[in-house]
Structure formats: structure tokens, C-alpha cells
Amino acid sequence: LQISGYLNLLANTIDNFTHGLAVAASFLVSRKVGLLTTTAILLHEIPHEVGDFAILLRAGFDRWSAAKMQLSTALGGVLGTCFAICAQSPKGAGETVAWILPFTSGGFLYIALVNVVPDLLEEKNPWNSLQQVLLLCTGIIVMVLLSLT
Secondary structure (H helix, E strand, O other): OHHHHHHHHHHHHHHHHHHHHHHHHHHHHOHHHHHHHHHHHHHHHHHHHHHHHHHHHHOOOOHHHHHHHHHHHOHHHHHHHHHHHHOOEOOEHHHHHHHHHHHHHHHHHHHHHHHHHHHHHHOOOHHHHHHHHHHHHHHHHHHHHHHHO
């Protein structure tokens, strides 16, 4: 059973690595894009980390070990940030951003399409489906409004 906890930790480390890539590349574009990306990732990470903590508890970790392991996966984000900064082209940040942002965006879209959309399609209660779609739209609207300010 504990193997599922370790697999979750590996996946979370990789996820945090891509978040670090996205944040660093976004700040290379501009402060505004960097802050928007950071905000979006933080809003995503809070429930995500709570869910991962629950998975670790269910896998047999005690609370303290689960918390330490969760914190250790955050190093993936730091490594991703360092990688993005070190990968800067001598020709400028534009070349670095040209491959990092599409890579990370594609990964985030893939995860959303593989995890979220099937759950929406399997939902039997139309009210729950409507709530989820409205919350999804609210998130998009918030990001649009933030990008306009």
C-alpha cells in the first residue's frame, strides 16, 4: 500500500518541477506574467497538496512523515526554477521562454483533460456538473481579469 504513496510523491515532485519551470519562465517574460502564473499555480496547489497529504496518510504514512515528504517534493519546484534560469540562451530570455512555456502549458492542459474532463463526463447529478463548469469558468474569468489589470 505504501508504494502508492511513493508513486504519488514522485508524481508530485515532477509536477512541482514543471511549476518551477513555468514560474521562472513567466518572470522572464515580465513581472506581470510571472505574478499571474504564480497566483494560478498557488491556487491550484493548495487543494492539490491537501489531496496528496490525504493520499500519503491513506498509504500508511504518519502525519509528520507525510508533511516532511510533501515539503521535500517542493524541492522539485526549486529545481525547475533553477533549470529554467540556467537554461537561458545567450541570445536572451525569449528563446528560453519559447520552449518552456508551451511545454509547461501543454502539460497542464493534458492533466486537466485527462483528470478533470472524464470526471465531469461521468457525473450523474446535473447540478454538480453545472457547479463544476461554473467554477471552471469563474477561474478563467478571474485569470482574464487579473491579466487586464
